[in-house]
Amino acid sequence: MSYTYEYPHPAVTADICIFSIREGTLKVLLIQRLIDPFKDCWAIPGGFIKMDEDLVIGAARELEEETGVSGVPLEQLGAYGAPDRDPRERVITVAFMALVPSDQMVLAAATDAADAQWFDMDELPALAFDHATILADARARLADKVTNRVTETAKSAFQFLPQKFTLAQAQAVFETLKGEPLDKRNFRKWIAANWDLVDLKEKTSGGRHRPAALYSVDF
Amino acid sequence: MSYTYEYPHPAVTADICIFSIREGTLKVLLIQRLIDPFKDCWAIPGGFIKMDEDLVIGAARELEEETGVSGVPLEQLGAYGAPDRDPRERVITVAFMALVPSDQMVLAAATDAADAQWFDMDELPALAFDHATILADARARLADKVTNRVTETAKSAFQFLPQKFTLAQAQAVFETLKGEPLDKRNFRKWIAANWDLVDLKEKTSGGRHRPAALYSVDF
DNA sequence: ATGTATGGTGTAAAGTTCACACACTGACAG
DNA sequence: CTGTCAGTGTGTGAACTTTACACCATACAT
Numbered sequence A, B: 001m002s003y004t005y006e007y008p009h010p011a012v013t014a015d016i017c018i019f020s021i022r023e024g025t026l027k028v029l030l031i032q033r034l035i036d037p038f039k040d041c042w043a044i045p046g047g048f049i050k051m052d053e054d055l056v057i058g059a060a061r062e063l064e065e066e067t068g069v070s071g072v073p074l075e076q077l078g079a080y081g082a083p084d085r086d087p088r089e090r091v092i093t094v095a096f097m098a099l100v101p102s103d104q105m106v107l108a109a110a111t112d113a114a115d116a117q118w119f120d121m122d123e124l125p126a127l128a129f130d131h132a133t134i135l136a137d138a139r140a141r142l143a144d145k146v147t148n149r150v151t152e153t154a155k156s157a158f159q160f161l162p163q164k165f166t167l168a169q170a171q172a173v174f175e176t177l178k179g180e181p182l183d184k185r186n187f188r189k190w191i192a193a194n195w196d197l198v199d200l201k202e203k204t205s206g207g208r209h210r211p212a213a214l215y216s217v218d219f
Numbered sequence C: 001a002t003g004t005a006t007g008g009t010g011t012a013a014a015g016t017t018c019a020c021a022c023a024c025t026g027a028c029a030g
Numbered sequence D: 001c002t003g004t005c006a007g008t009g010t011g012t013g014a015a016c017t018t019t020a021c022a023c024c025a026t027a028c029a030t
Helices: A055-067 A131-147 A152-160 A167-178 A184-194 B055-067 B131-147 B152-160 B167-178 B184-194
Strands: A003-005 A011-022 A025-033 A046-048 A075-080 A091-099 A113-120 A196-203 A213-218 B003-005 B011-022 B025-033 B046-048 B075-080 B091-099 B113-120 B196-203 B213-218
Touching (some): A025 A055, A055 A091, A091 A131, A131 A152, A131 A167, A167 A213, B011 B131, B025 B167, B055 B091, B091 B131, B167 B184
Parallel strands (some): A011 A091
Antiparallel strands (some): A011 A025, B075 B091
């Protein structure tokens, strides 16, 4: 089967930056490419858009196919289309990003992916294509969104916390996402002002220190 | 000549929202399509990306071809790719925007454009494809950029002013771009704080009112 | 002289951001 | 039982930003 056009057409892919927090650090989901170009190289998941699917649907499909991750709300980052970004042919990619909890997530590499793993954002391997650029843009956008407005992206930050959490735990999550330390008192004022925290009147115990109050959040 | 691929490929276009101010109101540059689909319908300029050109280069080229407008710094807005947005075949478009002065600009419709005209943003005709959506997104982004940070976009606002301008003229420009009235005193404080205004020690004359001081701006 | 149309000016209140230091308490060790 | 450790919890002031708001000045026309 082949497809013929009167004029040349580029291929169009979707690539997806999936961020999560694991072991207290910001991670990104990468796949190891099974095929050339950049065979065996790590890359952000993605693949070709089908002719009858919307961009974001295609991105979600590729993500699930390659990594087993599904049901995440993707936000468009932009299009990347340098003529030589793919050695095979002209490929224009539309990048998406999302922030997801990953604790109970099972990664299942498939399709074009030999492997799918979480990588520490501070220890990235060499990446295929222009994925390093895309990922850097996504990282910057993530830091921007998380603490500025109360958006869906910011909501998803709470998924890295247990149902009952301490304010110190919450601060650690937001610091990880933002990539910089936050002032304790100012953080507590911010979270109280911007989110509906419920004081559970319970305390942690077991630490070699003063117990911390536990909270949950209502949206 | 034809081009054959093993898998189907979408066409990729760039579409460009060019804003300007004319006669004190915000205008957008539209072209009248010469060919189907949407023949004779108005649309934002744009066209197919060539295989060896970057997205923004292609956008600039299409803009010049269809309207005669060149040399404008385009900013990417995002990709639009609903499967049915073009009745011919799958077409994914990458949208760009810019704000340009238009007084000495000569519009020259060519290529796929029967005509190129400035339209008042408040009196838009029916637009081809999903261009109404794209244009609405661009309008929102424009208002955002102009008064918030001192960006390239904001700089270009001064191009709608003569070399020597009054603060009232400047306020009118920024109000038009932002789409809402601004407080006179607060605007004057803002512009003085954010831009390097030079007091020319000259005054307007001839109005049936008190003369206004003239300024120029240094970047 | 008067009317009219636009130019030009300052201040206070509210809100936001940022920096910053010390006492509290439970667990554990001795 | 006592001391130390380690993380918890709390408030204020300064700087800055944002917003609201009203009146006199000046040139021209009549």
